[in-house]
Amino acid sequence: MSIAKDVEVLKGIPLFAKIDPAKLKLLAFTSEYLQFVAGDELCGQGDPGDAAYIILSGEADVLVDTPRGRLKVATLHRNDIIGEIAILCDVPRTATVVAASELETLRISKENFFQLVTQFPQIGIEVMAELASRLHDTTQALTQAKGKLNELEKGPNGEP
């Protein structure tokens, strides 16, 4: 894409809604536009985390390897961020992400991601809100799953 079109696209992403469009040019210069087709792997569980992706259009599945095979743990949509955990925690990729449809993304390298949130703290706040919201959802799902587990392990008559 051209820089002008990149900036147009970035302006439409809630994460960057509060950023001066003139400054978005910098981000457009330092990020990379990448397209995928259904089945393409964006990153593999265990890989080093070198970049984050923002979904511009399409869907992606988040898959985790377990002893009983791959488990789909989430589906990501437009404006969702992929891969920021491995960047932030400095750990290998915690999941495999595969395009579930034609997928347009913006790839931001680890180095540029840190520059970005340092230069535009508002983006950092949006990223924090996104992480906090996911943590909220995951914690609730975990609480529900633990509750069900307790029930099943007790047996049908409430006995251990």
Place this chain on the structure above:
Amino acid sequence: MSIAKDVEVLKGIPLFAKIDPAKLKLLAFTSEYLQFVAGDELCGQGDPGDAAYIILSGEADVLVDTPRGRLKVATLHRNDIIGEIAILCDVPRTATVVAASELETLRISKENFFQLVTQFPQIGIEVMAELASRLHDTTQALTQAKGKLNELEKGPNGEP
């Protein structure tokens, strides 16, 4: 505590390790030192989220109300942050936090929290890393719980 002692305490917290100690005075002025005894409630599930707490010493239990009563989902220790999810997502408190021992905390109001991460993006990065790390742990626990659930629901002979 005196401002000088507050700054000493703040310097010892990893979250603020990279911040100019002279600037920590500002934080010391805008934060509040609060002590609790075992059993005291710092915040209740469903309350509005008006502040975050940093644990300076002691432990706190994170409790979630379920149809079968309260479930302990985590224990927080020195340097852990409490209550930043409700601040960041603008949702009611997602859990009840109760002091599990004598507890020393630093209370930062919602308004000051946002000022802080805007003025010191490095603190924002540390908060992101903390959230990402917790999301990582919770996602792994959820994957394990779901795996166990699948197994139990299948029955002992792998039949539904």
